[in-house]
Amino acid sequence: MSESLAPRAAALDAADELAGARKLFALDDAVYLDGNSLGALPAHVPDRIADVVTRQWGQLRIRSWTEGDWWTAPERIGDRIAPLVGAAPGRIVVGDSTSVNVFKAVVGAVRLNPDPARTDVLVDATTFPTDGYIAESAARMTGRRIVPVAPGELAGALGPATAAVLLNHVDYRSGRLHDLPSLTAAVHEAGALAVWDLCHSAGALPVGLDAHGVDLAVGCTYKYLNGGPGSPAYLYVAQRHQAAFDSPLPGWTSHEDPFAMSHAYTPAGGAVRGRVGTPDILSMLALEAALDVWDGVSIDTVRAKSLALTDFFLECVAAYVPEGRVTSLTPAAHAERGSQIALRCDEAPRVMDELIARGVIGDLRRPDVLRFGFTPLYVGFADAERAARVLAEVLSEQPRD
Template structure:
């Protein structure tokens, strides 16, 4: 029986694979963020789901053990003062502030993203309390919870929800607009929206801009102060690696803080919380965004996790993010047969977050098989494969491997 020979196309694919793998190795060798990878507890899998849950910073378990065993176990109630638990929401907010372009004193950490969206939307309407401004514009492609919360906020404040595609937001603004709630990065497609331009348009219409930063904070520059954002919210368990269910945060621009009227006034946002008076008087500054007792275990785990950002510039992270997603799209184009996947993520850098979303037939089976083969991404039903690129621990060799395995799964 004659020996089997490889087809010319197989030879070309093998040469292309070798070439891309060599480029990946060279890019990793030149990567100035490569040293950050060792700060995380990682295995051999390619982890491309950090836009759902960030990887564990390796030092966090020991820090949490200290909080549990010494601060809670030994110091007990004394840790509110001796361990400085009381100031954690503002202290950690100031730690997050440089990552989103905010000066100190404008971010408070606590509660969930959903709760903070509620505070921000109702707070925005109360700040812009003109009876003629009857509309709250909401990103029509938003993560569902934002829409649910905004609808409830509208009912509570007597306003009307107006769903608008971000591409049409500017034309939808007008004298009846009270506030606009927009996602900085679309959770499904990875599209990056124009925060500076849209914020300016919202202000030109006399309205307030509320931004959801869940899929941008820790992946790219935001510039809250520089671009005049009014209020913003975000989670900390994605690119900030704070852990499952880690507390979210609320940004209230300094110029609005004295008038910010939270719809959820709690005892820890009181000007004198331990007076226990029946009447409410809001604290000054970002503290008035608090509600109840902080979740100390999650809060201090987040504080420890944020140490991986010491000495790292968000601009450097953005440059690597774009390089990774460019390289992934190039590898997908080289390895995956034409027509098998379609990118939903914009090719233009100015419109791309830190993820790539691919439309794919039989996506649930494909993602299940990818995960079994050590490439962990995310599925958005019915047909979207979503891959998040966290520059602190994802490398170019990871990226090439992910595209190659995807092609193998689709071929199988």
């Protein structure tokens, strides 16, 4: 192993303007590099949820729908997420899972582009599997054809038959960042609508939904937004589409007059029509509390630290790990990198087990990918150096019997 990079890590941490955010989270001595699967717990959330359970639910009971503002939570929390993805208020509604929102968005996009000559729904061929499953089902149900396309080949696949395109902003496996502005522009040039999955980008880098003319977008909140396991996802509907957006899952809470209990459905105005049923209040209010850690934080500052962290981690890997033992699958170019590093390793299952046993928490993507997520609010440069050093130690050892 070459000379230690620990002193450099300490200097970088001392100069880090986000270093103070770390104390807002409930962390132990482990290096937690799996926030791209499940974000760490903001330390104040348990007390906030205790109040929701004991006072709001336990004492106010049904009155909390109004006195506790439970009813407005999906739009209110959507407005708090909006600045993190470059959206104006009133364009995001929180609720349901990412999968359910992908279904709403893809079907809604096809219904916004109903020309029968537009027979195709294009989907990123490298997408997270569920997105592909949902898109294929949505295409069948709308009488369209699903067309898997490699992200680099999208421009050549677009044409007069394209109705909608579903794309991931950051590839969940490799960490590759796709060019949202140029791909959205290409989709629009072809007369189609762009639907983006932001699960691996929201809270890690600027998105610019409004600025880049995205039509519809979805995302989860339990990764970089730290909303907790199974926290509700969100749906973005561009202002220009809201009046015509036709959700395939109309529900009583998206009715213009929910408590009229009318048998005739009339959708509410705005993104609210993306609601379906009764909000999942406990997890939704945990998410709302978790979003407090973003108060006063610039997403541009987060992005700058993310790139510096991943650069430094790759530098440490190159310095510590013997040549040829791992290969980065994540692009080196900043414009093509999300906030994770994926390393191909022949011994990946053994290596990740050993890393976790030694307090470096990443995750495995079978058969041979070690995946490390860097959440700038609570991951520091010393964490990156330690992770690379322990990785080198593990790789230097023989497999256990």
